[in-house]
Amino acid sequence: MEYGTQAFDALAATAKILFMILGFAMPLASILTWLERRQSAMMQDRLGPNRANIGPIRAWGITHFLADALKFMFKEDFVPPKAHKFLFMWAPIMAMAPALIVSAIVPFGAPLCWGHILDKGSVCESPVPLQIARLDAGMLFYFAIASLSVYGATLAGWASHNKWAMMGGLRASSQMISYEVTLGMSILGSFLVFGTLEPSAMVAQQTSFLDVHDLAHSWGIFSQPVGFLLFLTAAIAETKRTPFDIPEGEPEIIGYFVEYSGLRFGMFFLGEFLEIVFSSAIIVTIFLGGWHMPDIFGLNTYLMEHLPNIGFVLFSMLIWGGKVFLFCSFQLLIRWSLPRFRSDQLMRLGWQRLLPVSIANVVLTALVILYFQSR
Amino acid sequence: MAIGVKVVSRPGSLGQQTYLPAIAEGLGVTFRHFAKNFIGNLVGLRAKTDIVTIQYPEEKKKYPERHRGLHRLMLRDDGQTRCVACMMCPTACPAHCITIVPEEAPDGRIEKRPKIFEIDELRCVVCGLCAEACPCDAIRMDTLEHAMPTYRRVDAILDREELLSRGTRSEAKQGGVGAFWREKVKGEPQTPPAANVVPAGSPPGPTEKSKQES
Numbered sequence: 381m382e383y384g385t386q387a388f389d390a391l392a393a394t395a396k397i398l399f400m401i402l403g404f405a406m407p408l409a410s411i412l413t414w415l416e417r418r419q420s421a422m423m424q425d426r427l428g429p430n431r432a433n434i435g436p437i438r439a440w441g442i443t444h445f446l447a448d449a450l451k452f453m454f455k456e457d458f459v460p461p462k463a464h465k466f467l468f469m470w471a472p473i474m475a476m477a478p479a480l481i482v483s484a485i486v487p488f489g490a491p492l493c494w495g496h497i498l499d500k501g502s503v504c505e506s507p508v509p510l511q512i513a514r515l516d517a518g519m520l521f522y523f524a525i526a527s528l529s530v531y532g533a534t535l536a537g538w539a540s541h542n543k544w545a546m547m548g549g550l551r552a553s554s555q556m557i558s559y560e561v562t563l564g565m566s567i568l569g570s571f572l573v574f575g576t577l578e579p580s581a582m583v584a585q586q587t588s589f590l591d592v593h594d595l596a597h598s599w600g601i602f603s604q605p606v607g608f609l610l611f612l613t614a615a616i617a618e619t620k621r622t623p624f625d626i627p628e629g630e631p632e633i634i635g636y637f638v639e640y641s642g643l644r645f646g647m648f649f650l651g652e653f654l655e656i657v658f659s660s661a662i663i664v665t666i667f668l669g670g671w672h673m674p675d676i677f678g679l680n681t682y683l684m685e686h687l688p689n690i691g692f693v694l695f696s697m698l699i700w701g702g703k704v705f706l707f708c709s710f711q712l713l714i715r716w717s718l719p720r721f722r723s724d725q726l727m728r729l730g731w732q733r734l735l736p737v738s739i740a741n742v743v744l745t746a747l748v749i750l751y752f753q754s755r
Numbered sequence: 756m757a758i759g760v761k762v763v764s765r766p767g768s769l770g771q772q773t774y775l776p777a778i779a780e781g782l783g784v785t786f787r788h789f790a791k792n793f794i795g796n797l798v799g800l801r802a803k804t805d806i807v808t809i810q811y812p813e814e815k816k817k818y819p820e821r822h823r824g825l826h827r828l829m830l831r832d833d834g835q836t837r838c839v840a841c842m843m844c845p846t847a848c849p850a851h852c853i854t855i856v857p858e859e860a861p862d863g864r865i866e867k868r869p870k871i872f873e874i875d876e877l878r879c880v881v882c883g884l885c886a887e888a889c890p891c892d893a894i895r896m897d898t899l900e901h902a903m904p905t906y907r908r909v910d911a912i913l914d915r916e917e918l919l920s921r922g923t924r925s926e927a928k929q930g931g932v933g934a935f936w937r938e939k940v941k942g943e944p945q946t947p948p949a950a951n952v953v954p955a956g957s958p959p960g961p962t963e964k965s966k967q968e969s
Binding site for chain 1: 781782784786788789793804806807
């Protein structure tokens with residue numbers, strides 16, 4: 381198959397989709413369901429679920445997510461009699477599909493040199509970008525698709541024919557829509573610094589870990605620390621997890637999926653962890669250098685020059701995956717450390733604190749860039 | 756407005772108002788616990804971590820010496836049961852779970868022995884009064900075992916042979932050891948106190964608690 385043709389691009393995109401969804405996102409989201417319980421147990425001086433095993437294989441109980449999957453399958457698929465059948469069925473898909481679609485714009489490794497995967501050196505004539513869809517407006521695509529997950533929560537609450545579930549759905553939609561504004565505004569500063577909306581171009585610019593003389597080519601967290609903090613807070617609110625988990629505070633107030641059982645609830649459950657994975661991927665891409673490794677003792681430069689292209693590509697994928705994994709663990713740490721907000725505190729924080737700070741951050745960034753460009 | 760509203764300004768510096776230092780401190784505490792427990796558990800130094808989990812049944816909590824468990828009947832030197840069917844334990848039992856039918860013993864020195872000795876573990880309230888009332892050290896509750904659930908009621912009634920199968924020879928003097936039975940023999944070495952957790956692979960057997968002769 382000829383490089384650069386439409387059939388080649390379609391085949392490459394299919395391979396990337398299979399790797400990203402089936403090879404990375406689904407296993408990581410499944411492992412996170414077990415990792416959350418074990419990490420929280422370790423934080424609370426316990427051992428956690430370590431006994432799930434397949435015959436003699438136990439591996440710290442890592443196969444617990446298989447038991448969870450079997451439990452979801454064997455539960456009764458209950459549909460309330462007066463529920464809206466179509467929307468009741470469609471809501472879990474609306475909750476899970478946007479979490480999977482946003483993976484299209486995430487770059488997960490260095491470009492692959494087609495036909496020269498065993499060559500050394502950094503010059504590449506036929507690059508295959510490790511990114512499912514390269515769009516010039518990639519981050520706008522992310523915001524557009526992420527907005528659709530509001531429908532999952534709202535439709536689930538509305539279609540259940542349950543007033544409590546509807547209230548839960550309204551709480552979820554108000555929270556997600558409120559923090560979406562901060563999510564978009566907080567990242568505008570990074571767009572100004574990098575001068576692009578394309579995630580792969582953003583990663584390509586973060587070549588240095590920290591260069592005080594050239595912050596635009598350092599990791600995004602150093603040029604936009606306030607933006608990083610705001611984006612992280614808004615991203616946690618978008619995934620509806622502690623300290624922003626009022627929509628699904630099951631022990632205290634009824635959430636929007638109270639009528640869901642079995643695999644339908646499993647889709648909400650796994651969709652939440654997929655959102656954690658991909659919000660971590662976005663944060664790693666924009667603020668933590670993507671697949672770049674800090675050039676400690678010149679190791680990254682050495683590997684780039686001496687490894688074959690396929691070796692360096694695999695190494696960069698490992699770096700990217702490791703960063704995403706560590707950031708997922710950081711989000712689990714946040715969940716089990718902070719208490720939950722009250723509803724009025726939640727809204728006040730979002731509209732009166734985070735949004736003004738993010739707008740000020742954009743204006744300040746614009747002024748600083750204008751000042752440096754005029755010198 | 757009829758009710759006056761008092762606006763109270765929140766005290767403290769900017770850090771206190773935003774809670775960011777407190778959030779960072781909380782994350783630090785939980786991360787420190789996680790790092791200590793995770794690394795310690797990973798390299799096999801569980802004892803150095805703060806993890807309180809006891810992984811039953813590989814690890815078991817060591818029962819105290821005064822734990823009351825399943826009953827057992829003790830034996831005399833010649834292998835016969837020490838019980839002389841004096842009826843003190845069913846008399847002392849508040850749940851009436853002990854049934855004894857005596858018979859004449861062939862030994863001329865001992866008058867009676869139990870022909871039927873049954874303890875209904877479903878009725879037993881594990882009070883220990885039977886062992887306390889026994890003057891011959893014939894019945895004990897120091898097996899450190901629990902009465903297991905059974906599918907049939909009749910299986911929970913322990914008969915004489917089953918009670919004797921858990922028994923061991925007792926060195927207690929017939930009729931008790933007198934007023935100073937708790938006094939230890941001088942010069943006997945004291946055993947050190949045992950650890951709280953028994954390591955895996957060594958199931959605890961019945962504790963041999965022989966009463967010292969005066």
